[in-house]
Amino acid sequence: MEPVIDIAGLSVTYDSRHGPVKALDGLTLAVQPQHVVGFLGPNGAGKTTTIHTLLGFVEASAGTARILGTDVRHSIARRRIGYLPELPDFYKFLTGRELLFMAGRLFGLDRITLKSRVAALLESVDIASAADRRIGTYSRGMLQRIGIAQALVNDPDLLIFDEPTGGLDPLGRMAVRELIGRLREQGKTVFFSSHELSEVELVCDRIAIVAHGRLVAEGAVNELVKDGQSLEKYFLAVVRGTGDEKHHGTDAGASTSRTSNIEH
Ligand SMILES: Nc1ncnc2c1ncn2[C@@H]1O[C@H](COP(=O)(O)OP(=O)(O)O)[C@@H](O)[C@H]1O
Numbered sequence: 267m268e269p270v271i272d273i274a275g276l277s278v279t280y281d282s283r284h285g286p287v288k289a290l291d292g293l294t295l296a297v298q299p300q301h302v303v304g305f306l307g308p309n310g311a312g313k314t315t316t317i318h319t320l321l322g323f324v325e326a327s328a329g330t331a332r333i334l335g336t337d338v339r340h341s342i343a344r345r346r347i348g349y350l351p352e353l354p355d356f357y358k359f360l361t362g363r364e365l366l367f368m369a370g371r372l373f374g375l376d377r378i379t380l381k382s383r384v385a386a387l388l389e390s391v392d393i394a395s396a397a398d399r400r401i402g403t404y405s406r407g408m409l410q411r412i413g414i415a416q417a418l419v420n421d422p423d424l425l426i427f428d429e430p431t432g433g434l435d436p437l438g439r440m441a442v443r444e445l446i447g448r449l450r451e452q453g454k455t456v457f458f459s460s461h462e463l464s465e466v467e468l469v470c471d472r473i474a475i476v477a478h479g480r481l482v483a484e485g486a487v488n489e490l491v492k493d494g495q496s497l498e499k500y501f502l503a504v505v506r507g508t509g510d511e512k513h514h515g516t517d518a519g520a521s522t523s524r525t526s527n528i529e530h
């Protein structure tokens with residue numbers, strides 16, 4: 267089956283005041299339909315850059331990225347995507363309900379479809395009681411939930427969430443985890459970055475670990491993590507094997523013995 271996300275040899279370099287920064291260095295990664303994939307890596311590993319490339323915010327200097335077979339340089343590739351940014355910054359003067367209406371109209375949904383869909387989404391993210399309050403009054407957890415509802419308004423096949431549980435308390439994290447579980451039951455493909463390894467273990471079919479802009483491990487959690495080991499231990503071993511922060515840009519070869527599950 268054709269992968270939903272197909273990234274091959276992707277490189278991205280930013281210009282900064284201190285010279286060029288190589289954020290992605292030949293990243294290759296595929297996500298198959300209906301998989302829930304946790305995208306892990308230390309700070310600065312290139313997770314947000316990967317997501318921004320998929321969304322067309324950032325241009326690659328080499329390699330390709332495709333969504334459902336269409337190159338992400340064509341905006342049509344994003345028609346079937348829902349996206350939650352790392353730091354959602356919605357118009358604070360809108361109410362939650364108004365935000366969802368606005369998002370739906372951007373996708374050209376008619377009023378009747380939109381009305382019932384918005385009502386259902388507000389229920390499903392458990393925000394119906396605050397739907398007519400301004401977003402400026404929402405807590406961090408409520409913002410994440412309205413953000414997820416906003417990402418679902420076009421009934422997308424692929425959800426891309428950048429740190430959906432960032433800054434949430436345990437209850438907020440559980441709510442997001444349950445939402446991701448429900449998306450899985452609906453047969454959606456979910457690709458999300460996270461720092462919360464214990465959570466990723468609970469909700470994901472597979473994980474992909476990136477370090478220094480390269481894929482260093484990919485596979486089913488129970489294949490990668492041996493009995494008696496934890497995902498956290500595995501993660502630290504794989505990431506340290508790449509030289510971690512100290513030798514930025516070093517080859518990820520040190521970890522090749524652990525990367526037998528890479529599919530490319
Ligand atoms: N707009 C930018 N300009 C310059 N450097 C950037 C920019 N965005 C990210 N970077 C750098 O690119 C690297 C990857 O960052 P990012 O993709 O945000 O990583 P992650 O999401 O895994 O923490 C880091 O070294 C970061 O400092």
Ligand SMILES: [Mg+2]
Nearest residue numbers: 313314315352
């Ligand atoms: Mg990030």
